[in-house]
Amino acid sequence: MSNLKYSRQREAIKKQLMQRNDHPTADMVYTDIRKEYPNISLGTVYRNLALLSELGEIKRLVTGDGPDRFDADTSPHNHFICRKCHAVLDMDMEDISEIKERAEQNFHGVIESYSVNFYGICEHCHQTKLS
Amino acid sequence: MSNLKYSRQREAIKKQLMQRNDHPTADMVYTDIRKEYPNISLGTVYRNLALLSELGEIKRLVTGDGPDRFDADTSPHNHFICRKCHAVLDMDMEDISEIKERAEQNFHGVIESYSVNFYGICEHCHQTKLS
DNA sequence: GTTTTTGCAAAGTATTTGCAAATGG
DNA sequence: CCATTTGCAAATACTTTGCAAAAAC
Secondary structure, eight states: OOOOOOOHHHHHHHHHHHHOOSOOBHHHHHHHHTTTOTTOOHHHHHHHHHHHHHHTSSEEEOOSSSSOEEESOOSSOOEEEETTTOOEEEOOOOOOTHHHHHHHTTOOSEEEEEEEEEEEEOHHHHHTTOO | OOOOOOOHHHHHHHHHHHHOOSOOBHHHHHHHHTTTOTTOOHHHHHHHHHHHHHHTSSEEEOOSSSSOEEESOOSSOOEEEETTTOOEEEOOOOOOTHHHHHHHTTOOSEEEEEEEEEEEEOHHHHHTTOO
């Protein structure tokens, strides 16, 4: 069977993810973690990000705007993706989890999860007219 | 500047998308359209699907579960993605567009659009215990 | 010691692009 | 004709994987 063994690399990846709130891509994590582990490989980063997501310790964000992003904050919240600077921002909004119950009303299958993404121009790009 | 010219291939792609409701991938469209245009290239299919999406004539669905899918139904509705058979289904549910206004309440940027995907096991996979 | 994880490189999947020829207006 | 679109092939972007060595237990 597949027992889980400790790895320094995996811990460092998770630690780094908890310390930043910019929802980095695998490559961004890789670039940064190399300062501490210069020999780590991109494959190891991908493997551990996938593993941590499966374990539910982190969340994989599919943005539709470039590579997947990762988030150490697994609490229910939604994201905004800026089509100009490609930033992924946490939305500060009331709970909308009732949409799951609303979806279940006419649905004859099992809804396990859902994801909500908002798209547009972020405050910074809008103000600096980079849009 | 970039004026739009008619193309048989583009029309055939759009027509096919309007005739099916399985939210096909670019490759699925390609496979099927080859029956009518045996010489069409996959690149042409990708180019036209991207162009039609930009024009708003069709919608690109990012599922996070394999390649992008395409939908000729551009009216506001949400989708369900089965993690077993990878089907993409239309959700039959009440309008939830107020989540955009709810999101805008504390947000200082421009929200142009949003997407909501539900994930789980579809009725068919659940009944046939393929899950 | 045995199993899991790693680093490396090669392969895989999805998509985009350069270019000469074909088509549309 | 001139601009756009096509087919083709090559290139790109992102991610996964096979394998021998290293690390974990």
